[in-house]
Amino acid sequence: MIPFVAVVRLRSQESRTLRLWIPLVLIWLLVLPLGILLLPFIFIACLVCRVNPLRLVGVLWQILSALTDTQLDVEHRTAGGSFHIL
């Protein structure tokens, strides 16, 4: 399953915390038509590079799906932030 939401948390020096829920679904919906438009060019590029296009699409899908649960936290006394893909 591809990730649907990314949570970004930013903490400033004044202990104010900003939490953003980014709906990745909307991004996928925007990227999808672009991907479809670029599909013939990707297919030609794959043929030129002698790469199986179906395999490439499969691997890219796997990478997208595997992004779920990726987490990055940075904490400091003055500020901090985290990025979590759900």
Add this chain to the structure above:
Amino acid sequence: MNEHRRQILQMLSEGKVSADEAERLISAMEEPSTTKSSDMGLKSGGKDRPKYLRVQVDSEDGDRHDGPTKVNVRVPMQLLRAGVKLAYLIPAAALQKANLAMQEKGFPVDLTQIKPDNLEELVEQLSDLVVDVDQKDANTKVKVRVFCE
């Protein structure tokens, strides 16, 4: 004698660890192997597969006196698997260039040898990976830990 056991005993003889610590290290070292051997008859690869690769960095700069900085990164192992598969799709000519570039940087790795056949073995080996780096200068303390969980 097992190489790890020998190293622990060596550390004990040099006084780097106490007898209690050495005992704990040896028992911790033996634990997974006994579990593994008891599971072997029931199912192959009974050891829990790690799900994430973790990188933790704790850094403290004494000059700035503004507290420690902590970085915590968690990458799913599935992403590593997919990444290796993507590397396999890269044309051989491009991989050769990448190999050369990495060799110039002092990292001699042959990327052309990464194949789906040995992908699982490669990722499995990462489960035993633990890298601990401790750097203590007069002003800076940095602790880096890389492990799988």
